[in-house]
Amino acid sequence: MGTAAGGDGGHLLCAAAAEHKVNLTAQRPFAEVLRAGLAETFFPDDPFRGFGSLPPAERAWGGLKYFVPALEWAPRYTLGKFKYDLLAGVTIASLAIPQGISYAKLANLPPIIGLYSSFVPPLLYAVFGSSNNLAVGTVAAASLLLASIVEAEVPREDNPELYLQIFYTAAFFTGVIQTALGVFRLGLIVDFLSRSTITGFMGGTAAIIILQQLKGMLGMKHFTSKTDIISVVRSIFLYRDEWRWQSAVLGVCFLLFLLLSKQLRKKKPNLFWVSAIAPFMVVIIGGIFAFLVKGNEHGIPIVGDLKKGINPLSISQLTFTDKHVNTAVKAGFLSGILALAEGIAVGRSLALIKNEQIDGNKEMIAFGIMNIAGSCTSCYLTTGPFSKSAVNFHAGCRTPMSNVVMSVCIMLVLLFLAPLFKYTPLVALSSIIVVAMIGLIKVKEFLHLYRVDKFDFCICMVAFVGVVFFTMVIGLGASIGLSVIRALLHVARPTTCKLGSMAGGEIFCDVRHYPHARNIPNVLVLQLGSPIYFVNAGYFRERILRWVEDEESASKADGQDLQYVILDLGGVSSIDNTGIGMLGEVHKSLDRKGITVALTNPRLEVTEKLVLSGFIRDKVGKEWVFLTVKDAITACRYGLQRSRGKQEDSEV
Amino acid sequence: MGTAAGGDGGHLLCAAAAEHKVNLTAQRPFAEVLRAGLAETFFPDDPFRGFGSLPPAERAWGGLKYFVPALEWAPRYTLGKFKYDLLAGVTIASLAIPQGISYAKLANLPPIIGLYSSFVPPLLYAVFGSSNNLAVGTVAAASLLLASIVEAEVPREDNPELYLQIFYTAAFFTGVIQTALGVFRLGLIVDFLSRSTITGFMGGTAAIIILQQLKGMLGMKHFTSKTDIISVVRSIFLYRDEWRWQSAVLGVCFLLFLLLSKQLRKKKPNLFWVSAIAPFMVVIIGGIFAFLVKGNEHGIPIVGDLKKGINPLSISQLTFTDKHVNTAVKAGFLSGILALAEGIAVGRSLALIKNEQIDGNKEMIAFGIMNIAGSCTSCYLTTGPFSKSAVNFHAGCRTPMSNVVMSVCIMLVLLFLAPLFKYTPLVALSSIIVVAMIGLIKVKEFLHLYRVDKFDFCICMVAFVGVVFFTMVIGLGASIGLSVIRALLHVARPTTCKLGSMAGGEIFCDVRHYPHARNIPNVLVLQLGSPIYFVNAGYFRERILRWVEDEESASKADGQDLQYVILDLGGVSSIDNTGIGMLGEVHKSLDRKGITVALTNPRLEVTEKLVLSGFIRDKVGKEWVFLTVKDAITACRYGLQRSRGKQEDSEV
Known part of the structure; x- marks a missing residue:
């Protein structure tokens, strides 16, 4: 596979690249994963790094200085x-x-x-x-x-x-x-x-505070x-x-x-x-x-x-x-x-x-x-x-x-x-x-939000209008609620996109973003994004199957046949049990259509889980996991050539 | 820049690849973005696709068949x-x-x-x-x-x-x-x-239902x-x-x-x-x-x-x-x-x-x-x-x-x-x-969860224990709550990783995952994942700055100097106003340290927002946005050579 020469762009395949395989053996022990997870969640700034190498007394002094920053600057204070x-x-x-x-x-x-x-x-x-x-x-x-x-x-x-x-x-x-x-x-x-909530809330609060001052004025x-x-x-x-x-x-x-x-x-x-x-x-x-x-x-x-x-x-x-x-x-x-x-x-x-x-x-x-x-x-x-x-x-x-x-x-x-x-006039205050x-009241910021992101603008305006026309708590609450719903929606409805080949098969990009990216015959490359888990697993399943159906009908119109689906997992930062189950279902559905599924570039966390759950061993097969999309496509072309060769043989 | 020959791997640079630039002009009108967003959120399966081309009567019949599936199968029903x-x-x-x-x-x-x-x-x-x-x-x-x-x-x-x-x-x-x-x-x-919640809840419910049957038995x-x-x-x-x-x-x-x-x-x-x-x-x-x-x-x-x-x-x-x-x-x-x-x-x-x-x-x-x-x-x-x-x-x-x-x-x-x-004995029921x-009560599934994902196992056990020892509503609620917290945590604490070069500078991978990936001198490549927005913007800032500090001290130990930070945005599926603000702050911090920031491969949604907000024009500069990490590194090397050339000139 590493030696197959494909590439309609006429480029020679870099054999070294194709031979680099996904590292499936990297498995961190649970304690390490847990420790790393807790550390990232609660200590993203890792305040005590560099302490390990110090003697205990200095370590204690360092810790005290961490909690009482005055000890840090006071001794070095100058006139x-x-x-x-x-x-x-x-x-x-x-x-x-x-x-x-x-x-x-x-x-x-x-x-x-x-x-x-x-x-x-x-x-x-x-x-x-x-x-x-x-x-x-x-x-x-x-x-x-x-x-x-x-x-x-x-x-x-x-x-x-x-x-x-x-x-x-x-x-x-x-x-x-x-x-x-x-x-x-x-x-x-x-x-x-x-930031949008705060901008809107502050603006609304400033507006009602000004109104309140009419009493004093x-x-x-x-x-x-x-x-x-x-x-x-x-x-x-x-x-x-x-x-x-x-x-x-x-x-x-x-x-x-x-x-x-x-x-x-x-x-x-x-x-x-x-x-x-x-x-x-x-x-x-x-x-x-x-x-x-x-x-x-x-x-x-x-x-x-x-x-x-x-x-x-x-x-x-x-x-x-x-x-x-x-x-x-x-x-x-x-x-x-x-x-x-x-x-x-x-x-x-x-x-x-x-x-x-x-x-x-x-x-x-x-x-x-x-x-x-x-x-x-x-x-x-x-x-x-x-x-x-x-x-x-x-x-x-x-x-x-x-x-x-x-x-x-x-x-x-x-x-x-x-x-x-005592004599200060209230009107002065x-x-x-x-x-x-x-x-x-940052009107410029409002306009900026409107221009850049309509949803952020909505979140901001909900806070503003809520504070001005109802109460501060209502404005703040509604705006935070909308923000959280948006956060969950981002997770529930992540983007997937179809990749096309550019630069003679060296680079693969979203076809919506780069309209001149070319289709790859018989192969559909999908880029998944965001963590895959229970909230969006159902959506991913629907969406992947719809991409495949669309591609199938497009292929048929061109007199071709969709035979490979490559899922680019490079952007998938984590996966849970429901997500792995979803991938299993997608694999089953495509398998029945005679379509082979390949995975590319899973991240460490995702690789660990896919291996542990047996998904790679039992479903996809180790040989269909690649480090780059290019390698995967090379493998697909090799497979296509072999099956065509067999067909021709049997026809002869 | 496309012609600069760098690469310690000895590979010739593919000029065609380096000349492919990020498409910064792709801007979809707001109405289209909104329509696409709503369609993806509520119609991920796009039930009426293919209807557009049909005459009105057939379209109505198709719609009716969609809502009353019996009309679909009944006419073709056979003995x-x-x-x-x-x-x-x-x-x-x-x-x-x-x-x-x-x-x-x-x-x-x-x-x-x-x-x-x-x-x-x-x-x-x-x-x-x-x-x-x-x-x-x-x-x-x-x-x-x-x-x-x-x-x-x-x-x-x-x-x-x-x-x-x-x-x-x-x-x-x-x-x-x-x-x-x-x-x-x-x-x-x-x-x-x-799936974990359902497994746990069903198991717990089955257990208490069995207990209830002791009455009948x-x-x-x-x-x-x-x-x-x-x-x-x-x-x-x-x-x-x-x-x-x-x-x-x-x-x-x-x-x-x-x-x-x-x-x-x-x-x-x-x-x-x-x-x-x-x-x-x-x-x-x-x-x-x-x-x-x-x-x-x-x-x-x-x-x-x-x-x-x-x-x-x-x-x-x-x-x-x-x-x-x-x-x-x-x-x-x-x-x-x-x-x-x-x-x-x-x-x-x-x-x-x-x-x-x-x-x-x-x-x-x-x-x-x-x-x-x-x-x-x-x-x-x-x-x-x-x-x-x-x-x-x-x-x-x-x-x-x-x-x-x-x-x-x-x-x-x-x-x-x-x-x-009437005579049916209750004990039979x-x-x-x-x-x-x-x-x-799927003990095997519990064990599978324990093996693959400890957090999923917790979610499952909370449902099981909650149902068995408290009430069904408590078990279900606690488990869903834990799931949602986990979903938000995934979003709040996304993974970032440092990429190293492999295959002679052709591929860039997580150094934790591929321990033999090589450092790139004077350059730090960070891969960001998941959507960037208000929930995780603060975390991203802390984390990126920490990566940079760690890299700086490591570089100093090697007698080198960190001069470029490349942020790989390929896995970032969306960004909001707070997120763009965070990138601006990171850019400012690094700028003060004399570090140049480059971006690679932003997706369509992200490119749109970065362009609209002026981040690319005013902060990073168009010339520091690349399609691939390889191109970005080539540009960094070129910049390094030039600055070294100047240094040598001035020393002479």
Whole structure:
């Protein structure tokens, strides 16, 4: 067979190539397969590689450094680095104050909680976190999500204390869940939030958060606790007698100032710090203005009293009673996953620019620890928000030390300056939120998705529309559901294609993709893709048999006869018992039609199973398994020549 | 590039091959992609192909024939075929009587319902069914499943009439669901029942059904309504004063007789009819014996009164009240899916032997119609049970006419002979069930699974243990859940492998699989598999970067430098937006290390998306996309030579 000269392209057959056979004897022991499978599933980044060769003490130190990244960078910390971190830390602190107060208001919490949440968690992240660029703080989307879930169970109006307790408890569960996900290396749950889902969800959330700000911009006192666009618009017109033009005018001024500072940053990237401290400026200027004109009495509501002093302990406020624990777990789980997704994505994309590495599972543990600790010290959910981290990055941070600097700044504010923020007008906070949110509605990204992948666009729009018109949970859930269905459909309906010969029989390609690829007489080459298993085994059977029928009728029209079917398994990454059964059935069906089946290039995992199940020995036969399509076709041609020779002999 | 002579194997480069470039211009319009996607998802068998060229009248007739297969075979029916069908029909009727009564007892229903269920549904299946071999009737597993679900809500003891009504209603919903699945071409739901799940579930169900028969074998009157092994064993010992030795002795005799007849069939396949009518013989002999010795008074309980006459209408008994409709829907859905899975699998495996085709979606519609009609005519759930269909097949049936013959036989029995079956001893029915079930515990299949695929074995054992120790629903659910998790894991953790060169640089294979494959200096070739999308994009990124790091340190040890990474996309069947983003990030990371990325052999779907998203134009560059790994390596070598040339020039 290796010496048969076929090839209508006139090329001489490379004898060496044809003699390379599929290695059917490679069988890994079960323990090794299991170990490799578990390692790939849970340790795809193999964090401890290279440890094996070290002495035990160094190994332990290495392990400790793995879990506490601060031990890695702290000993090598220099004054030179600290200069950068100091600048970055002060900059993000100036952003943390308005953002902390704003997002706490968004979550219907006392504004001071927002400042508390920028003190303890960043300290812990600096010790356990692996990203050099992440700045820790509260986030808008998760704040609103938490508020919408908790509000539905325990309206804040009815019992503000219980409302706050459930927030602490939710943060506690968030921390526990995040730590557990990290410890059990289940980072892959976050993988189920696709980029399209996140884009749509973030855009939708930004839209409803902007709508929510109409309350502050118009200086209204009553508002709906629902988040969907219809309730919000109805509520704005229902209480239209509460509109205050003073607030609106001030709001528009602040908005223009913030938008201008953003424009400036786009035009002159060096002046990024102007847009970074602009929100802080708005708070200061707004506060002074409100103080001078006694805004509160003239239609400009202000934040109100802020207590001096650092975070009180809140461990005794965690509530685990039957009645509310479900709400807390639900809120904690959903907001925790969302916060993880944002934090890890932000950390990764910033690390990418500096060409650093982020370990997702380690990040989860860091987030988990900081949320557990936060829940005991009067903080609610924190993560690495995009806006703050980007500022941190642009301000030139070098290590997580910038988080420590921010933390110290916030501590000083809490100890000495907090009461001064009493006069901050609510409309200033609203305009800060609006400007932060506008950037999250990524119209360009939507258009890009529409152009590249209509299904991804659908997933994105379902999240957007679901969030805007229904609730955040519905939008997120529907979008994830659609993503998972799509994932399963990809598996359930994998592509198969017919290969034609190109380059004189050297290369074999999809005939749809390369219309000039030529048919191979009497032979049908099918390329299968994706894992073959119970979900798609039935489909593969139907599809292969249909290819064969189509080919048979086409062959008949040409006065020829289909005699060989070559299944190219190069793209089949795994196969299960149902899949092997399916191949057996296909083989049987084709056998009855007098068609010989050949296999080419099965991968290691597939070869192992096909050999173990006896499929190769009992059905196909070792001699019909080839390494390349070319070899298989050579064998088919040789067989055809022999059978024709026999026919001619018998006719003579 | 096509003329560069590299290749340490000393082979001349085939210029023709290197000049074949990836077709980047093939872009299908969106409408075509959508149409093709929908067609592949819902019409993988393309039932109406070849219709386009026919005149409208023929097309309509063809369509009608598609939906009513009887129109296909009836006009060509001959007396010759009828002889075979008559024999087969009478044989399966002799089996249908004891099985019908037994399985109705298993479902805690009046025995006559079992006979009713063998009259109407087979007639309908003969008209709408597409399998020539399937014999319609009730099935053991679904009967017990129905009983266990309904009994939990409405104990039969409390209200036997309502109990029966819920069975009818469940059959009605089963029919509606099955028809809908067929009409909407959602046959793929059945695909989620893997072969391993079915093997385990059937084995477990057979085991608990055998245990249930201890009631009949011991002539007991009281028994648990639960199905798990612990409740059953406890119940047997709790009521041990009810044990009757007369029943037990008779039962052992029947068992021996039935087992012997089965052995006979194995040894002499021609005498299959002996085992086929053996159950009927047991019923007749048992009945005569019980009548003669007045068994009922001597510890041999009998079936009791059976009313003469064919099925009464039961349409008025369907109950749709809020309270019970949930139970009926749940029971109908679960048993319906199970019945579909059994019916379609049986139809397919028998069709395979005769090399016929079965259309899964058409079968669903046929099953659906017969269950809806059945629910209105005092029948409960029916499908194509394995035992009866196998007998039908071995008796030589030619068309669904054998079902009509069976139906007529049952009608005659109902009209004239039903009261005679009053004396059938329950122990006879129990022994019939035990013998039928023993064959379903496929120990060999379990061992085969253990040998070939440990994970499949786990899925199978979860179903088995779940059914035996908990409930049937728990066993089935846990096993399906595990299967789906496995499917998602396959997608979430696809294989990547490093390719080495073989046959002097002609072939590139996995280095784990072919240990003698050689490294290519300065170049790393990675083969990616499976679709790339949001679920596995993160994993792919981690894994590719790890491969690169490992290769870098290995290269350094050899005093070399990794300069090119070739990603072989031949096995990647599709990619989504997140996946493209991941490739962009990988490209960026490698670019910073000074490593050039090349792509080889992207498939049509993948090429389309990579071009549309601008990834090829803006990131990789058209000149780094190749059709084969060989071409890509040639280009890398050429690049290496040039850069070395430059180095030498500058050194000079």
